[in-house]
Amino acid sequence: MSQNAEIQNAEIHDVIGRGYQHGFVTDIESESLPPGLDEDVVRAISRIKREPAFLTEWRLRAFRHWKTLSEPVWAHVHVNPIDYQDISYYSAPKTKKDGPKSLEEVDPKLLETYEKLGVPLHERARLAGVAVDAVFDSVSVATTFKDRLEKAGVIFCPFSDAVQRHPELLEQHLGSVVPYTDNFYACLNSAVFSDGSFVYIPKGVRCPMELSTYFRINAAKTGQFERTLIVADEGSHVSYLEGCTAPMRDENQLHAAVVELIAMADAQIKYSTVQNWYPGDENGVGGIYNFVTKRGECRGRNSRISWTQVETGSAITWKYPSCVLRGDNSVGEFYSVALANHRQQADTGTKMIHIGANTRSTIVSKGISAGRGQNTYRGLVKILPTATGARNFTQCDSLLMGAGCGAHTFPYVEVKNPSATVEHEASTSRISEDQLFYCLQRGISEEDAVNMIVNGFCKSVFKELPMEFAVEAQNLLAVSLEGSVG
Amino acid sequence: MLVIKDLHAKVGDRKVLDGLNLEVPAGEVHAIMGPNGSGKSTLAYTLAGRPGYEVTAGSVSYQGRDLLALAPEERAQAGLFLGFQYPVEIPGVNNVYLLKAALNAARKHRGEAEVDAFEFLTLVREKMKVMQMDEAFLSRGVNEGFSGGEKKRNEILQMLVLEPSLALLDETDSGLDIDALKVVANGVNTLRSPTRAIVLVTHYQRLLDYIQPDRVHVLARGRIIRSGGPELARELEARGYDWVLNEAA
Ligand SMILES: Nc1ncnc2c1ncn2[C@@H]1O[C@H](COP(=O)(O)OP(=O)(O)OP(=O)(O)O)[C@@H](O)[C@H]1O
Ligand SMILES: [Mg+2]
Numbered sequence: 001m002s003q004n005a006e007i008q009n010a011e012i013h014d015v016i017g018r019g020y021q022h023g024f025v026t027d028i029e030s031e032s033l034p035p036g037l038d039e040d041v042v043r044a045i046s047r048i049k050r051e052p053a054f055l056t057e058w059r060l061r062a063f064r065h066w067k068t069l070s071e072p073v074w075a076h077v078h079v080n081p082i083d084y085q086d087i088s089y090y091s092a093p094k095t096k097k098d099g100p101k102s103l104e105e106v107d108p109k110l111l112e113t114y115e116k117l118g119v120p121l122h123e124r125a126r127l128a129g130v131a132v133d134a135v136f137d138s139v140s141v142a143t144t145f146k147d148r149l150e151k152a153g154v155i156f157c158p159f160s161d162a163v164q165r166h167p168e169l170l171e172q173h174l175g176s177v178v179p180y181t182d183n184f185y186a187c188l189n190s191a192v193f194s195d196g197s198f199v200y201i202p203k204g205v206r207c208p209m210e211l212s213t214y215f216r217i218n219a220a221k222t223g224q225f226e227r228t229l230i231v232a233d234e235g236s237h238v239s240y241l242e243g244c245t246a247p248m249r250d251e252n253q254l255h256a257a258v259v260e261l262i263a264m265a266d267a268q269i270k271y272s273t274v275q276n277w278y279p280g281d282e283n284g285v286g287g288i289y290n291f292v293t294k295r296g297e298c299r300g301r302n303s304r305i306s307w308t309q310v311e312t313g314s315a316i317t318w319k320y321p322s323c324v325l326r327g328d329n330s331v332g333e334f335y336s337v338a339l340a341n342h343r344q345q346a347d348t349g350t351k352m353i354h355i356g357a358n359t360r361s362t363i364v365s366k367g368i369s370a371g372r373g374q375n376t377y378r379g380l381v382k383i384l385p386t387a388t389g390a391r392n393f394t395q396c397d398s399l400l401m402g403a404g405c406g407a408h409t410f411p412y413v414e415v416k417n418p419s420a421t422v423e424h425e426a427s428t429s430r431i432s433e434d435q436l437f438y439c440l441q442r443g444i445s446e447e448d449a450v451n452m453i454v455n456g457f458c459k460s461v462f463k464e465l466p467m468e469f470a471v472e473a474q475n476l477l478a479v480s481l482e483g484s485v486g
Numbered sequence: 487m488l489v490i491k492d493l494h495a496k497v498g499d500r501k502v503l504d505g506l507n508l509e510v511p512a513g514e515v516h517a518i519m520g521p522n523g524s525g526k527s528t529l530a531y532t533l534a535g536r537p538g539y540e541v542t543a544g545s546v547s548y549q550g551r552d553l554l555a556l557a558p559e560e561r562a563q564a565g566l567f568l569g570f571q572y573p574v575e576i577p578g579v580n581n582v583y584l585l586k587a588a589l590n591a592a593r594k595h596r597g598e599a600e601v602d603a604f605e606f607l608t609l610v611r612e613k614m615k616v617m618q619m620d621e622a623f624l625s626r627g628v629n630e631g632f633s634g635g636e637k638k639r640n641e642i643l644q645m646l647v648l649e650p651s652l653a654l655l656d657e658t659d660s661g662l663d664i665d666a667l668k669v670v671a672n673g674v675n676t677l678r679s680p681t682r683a684i685v686l687v688t689h690y691q692r693l694l695d696y697i698q699p700d701r702v703h704v705l706a707r708g709r710i711i712r713s714g715g716p717e718l719a720r721e722l723e724a725r726g727y728d729w730v731l732n733e734a735a
Contacts, residue, residue, distance in 0.1 A: 433537065434574040438628075441534050441570075442584065442644065443562035443591035452587065456578030456627065 032091040037084055039063060042191050045090050049160050049194075052167050055174075062180035062190035069184045076347050076376040076408055079289065079316060082254060089192045089225070152208050154238075155200040159227055162198035169200060173231055177260040177297045177324070185256040185318075186293040189225045193258070196226035201236035201267070210466055212241040228259040232267035234300060239270040241469055257292045265300025265327060272465050273321075274473050276313040282342045282371075287315025294321035298330030301356075306333040308464040310473040311346060312480040320378065322351035325359035325387075332361040335461040337473070339480050340373025340405065349379040349410075354387035354420070363394040366458050369405035370481060376408040383420040390420040398428040399457050401450075401481070451478045487512040487652055487683040488533075488553075493544035495532045502528040504708030506544070510652075510701075513680040517694055517719060518687045520705035521727050526687045527571055529705065530654045534568040535561050548652065562588075563595035565651035569641040569658045571687075576628040581640065584628050585610065585647055592648060613646040616676060618669050634661035642673040653677065654685045659693040671696030691723040704730050 033044060042063045046056040071079070149156050155166060162170055180190035197213045213228065232238055242259075261269050271294075278287055290313070296305035307321035323332025334350035352361035367375040381392045398407035413422055431453050439449035455462070455474055462470045488510040495503040502525045510516050520526055532539045533546065535558035546553040553561060576584070590600045601609075614621060617639050629637050638658050645653055655674065659667055674684065674697050686697065694702075694716065702718040703710045706727065711734035712718070722730070 432574070435576050437536050437558065438570065438574045438576065439584070440558040441536075441562050441568050442588035442648070443559050443595070444584075444587050445559055445591070448587065448591075452579050452584070453576060456576055459578035 032088045035086050035088045037063075037087070037089060037192070041089055045192055045194060048090065049163060051163050054167075054171055055163060058175065058180070059191050062187055063192075065181055066184070066187040066191055069187055071184050076345070076374065076378075076410075078345065082289070084188075087254060090194055148208060153202040153205055154207050155198065156211050157198055159193070159196040159198050159229070162229075166198070166200070169231065170198070170229070173229060173260070173262060174227075175260075177262060177295050178258050178293050183293060185291040186258050189227060189256050189258045189293070193225045193227040196228045196257070197230075198228075199230040199238065199240065201230075201232045201238045203233045204235040205233075206236065207238040210239050210241055212243070214243045224253075224255045224257070226257045228257070229262075230260070230269060230271070231262045232264060232269050232303075234264045235266040236264075237268045239466065240272070241466060242271070242273045243276070243469075243472075253287075254289045255291070257294075259292070259294040259321075261294075261296030261305055263296065263298050263300065263303035263305050263327075263330075266302045267300065268304045268306075269296060270306045270308070271296070271321070272469055273307075273309040273311075274465075274469055274476065275309065275311045275317070276476055278313060278315075287344075288313065289315060290317045290319065292317075292319040294319060295324065295351075296322070296332070297324040298327050298332060298356075298359075300330070301327040302329045303327050304331040304333070306335070306464065307350065308333075308335040308461065309337070309348075310458075310461070310465070310469075310476065311336070311338040311348060312473075312476045315344060317344075317346040317348055319348050320350055322353070323361060324353045324355065325361065325390075326355045327359075328356040329358045329360075330356055331359070333464075334361075334363045334365070335464045336365045337368070337458045337461045337477070338365070338375055338377075339368045339370070339477060340375040341370040341480055342373060343371070344373045345376075346374070347376040347378060349377045351380040351382070352392060354381075354383045354390040354392070356387060358389040359387055360390070361392045363392070363396070364460055365394075365396045366461055367396075367398045367407055368401070368454060368457070368477075368481075369398065369407050370401040372404040374406045374408070376410065378410045378412075380412040380414070381422055382413075383415045383417050383422070385416045387417050388419050390417065392420075392422045394422075394424045396424070396426040397457065398426075399454065400428065400430050450481065454481060487514075487549060488685075489547045490533075491545045491547075493529075493532070493546065494542045495528065495544075496540050496542060497528060497538060501542075502708055503532065506705070506709045508703065508710055510683045510685060512651075512683055514700040515678065515684045515686065515697060516701045516703060517699040518685060518703050518705050518710075519689065519719060519722055524706045525708045526705050527656055530568055530571075530656045530685075530687060533561075533654060534558060534566065559591070560595075563592050565592075567645050567648055567650035567653045569638075569645060569653065569655035571656040571660075573629050573632075573637040573641055575630050575632075577630050579628050580624070581626055581628050582610065582624040585644060588644065589647060610643075610647060613643055616646060616669075617643045617673050619643060635663060635666045638662055638670060639666065639673075642670050646673055646677065649677070651681065652683050652685070654687070656687045657689065658686070659688055659690060667692065668696060691719050694719050706731055706734070 033041060039060060042059050043056065046059055178186050180187050199211060201207050230240060261271060263269050275290065298305055305323050309321060311317050321334060325332050332352050336348060338346045338348050340346045349365060350363055363379055365377045367377055369375040375398065377396050379394060381394065383390045394411060396409050396411065400407055407428055409426055411424055415422060431450060435453055436449055439452060440446060454477060462473055465473055490506055490508040493503050493506040506529065518526055528539065532541060541554055548566065556564065586606055593601060619639055629640060632640060638661060641658060658670060662670055671693060686693065686699065699716055702714055702716060704712040712730050
């Protein structure tokens, strides 16, 4: 632990004094569909991707359904109206016709971008040991470590490759956890999703490395609609990391992703996110609208799905990574740090749906509000009549920094089986003057002291992150909180 | 080392220090005693620069510099250490992490490089031995769930690692069992040196049995109303404060 702390210390010092660092725009030619959305656009996306008929049809059904829906209004966020006809639904860096096959074929400018982002496209890079699938605007540009993974039988590839090479797996699983009818944004995504990652871990295989996807929105006026599907077959294990950044732009950009996780009997999926989309400026101009549907299904007995998220970016975050605990004895976990600074709005939480007997879930949510940020925890724990002996533990803590921000907690609990145990703990606190002065008296600057105290507040979540991500998460927190003291 | 002249200070609306004079030369240990609420902690906090403690008149010179012109963290970096009467808990922040950040802040101030990880651990382990503390305390949150006595030991541990020039120890002896008192006293004694000064705020003679003070002061009504040698503490222990207060009135 002390080692960990030391690294964190060093890196926190490194980043203090910097603003949003990922706000550069990459100057590359891209091929985009003109803004607008109708059935032809949906068909065009499907055609560009040379998709089989079942997928085209599925998209069209989703699109037709979407037209009957309207945006949800229940979240505790204020959204500027989105003109869905003013968004381009496909943008891809112009490359050789069939797209890059290996790193050598990737546009050097793209690689440069990822290097700036610190994504280890080159296998010797910082996070050596992590296989990365990088999604730039709408297409996946390179996937590293293919060979080693293939040897283990693991499929980890861009979604569009999976469409070509494993259509049967997709047909079987796509939309089986998040049907296109689920909600407005998931439905839109189902109609127009452009790329994303697909993972399949065969029976009994422990994935030999962490898998990772980096998302980047570059082009202006594009939306990003990726889809991630992870299937962990019986007795398999996988840990998956997702990171995201975007350039600074004045207009809001829409990111409406869908992530589906499926864990068969005795399988384990750990899904970690460090979300650092551009949050907009201090006055709330620009920034990403991050409207994401993430859900995992523990389909088999003794399966386990853990969501860990660190949400520091985006103008608005609307996301509730959830677990459907269908298999008996299955376990769902949600560990979250959400930060809302300046004018950021975060409405996030989880749903734990207990269906199987003796299913267990743990929710640990840490919300930090600073500046004029608004942070909402919204959680549902639902115990169905079949879930005999189910247990949930929820801990929801809010930390307020300054007088202009807000923290809101909406824990919903529905228990339909009397043998279930549901525990909820909640707290709201401010960084105390006593703690701050104690650190100052030890010679530590106010900014470092605040970071230290906030990181301490988040510790029970950070310790769930893979080591490299934990460091990154702490750095992000430091950068995001900059100037919020005093 | 420390020269306080006619110090007036208020906390909120309340005037607490009212013309306090005190001089602590390098190499000496001074004890400050006095009734509850007389302003001992206020003096310590004011010297450490705690926000909300406002100096309305007077001056404080520390190592020849104007102490009051420095920000609280600068005072600490310049070697002023306050052992808190009630050390605060900082959940989730590793004890060892805080300690290292503090040491590095001081080193940076002195223009030295950050401490090497191995060197640091060696140093901390050695000091923990002096304080007879289990290493498990390193990885716990700062004072998180520590007993009253453990918190006090932890304060002295921090002091030993930081090696301040001027240590203000506010009732470090209260809440300690008899063995712990000896350990803490021993810790403080290892820091005694001709280049350092130590100010002990205490209510009891027993601490002074283990740490021989050069001078003893009585703080009451916001000033030092009497100063003497070690025998003054014994006299106070025997007779209480009334006679001093009466004589000063
Ligand atoms: N924030 C505050 N607002 C108002 N009065 C305060 C405040 N802080 C301290 N005081 C008062 O100032 C006086 C001095 O307090 P201080 O803590 O310095 O006393 P002390 O000598 O350390 O006492 P003890 O021996 O009990 O520790 C007390 O009467 C106390 O109530
Ligand atoms: Mg006191």
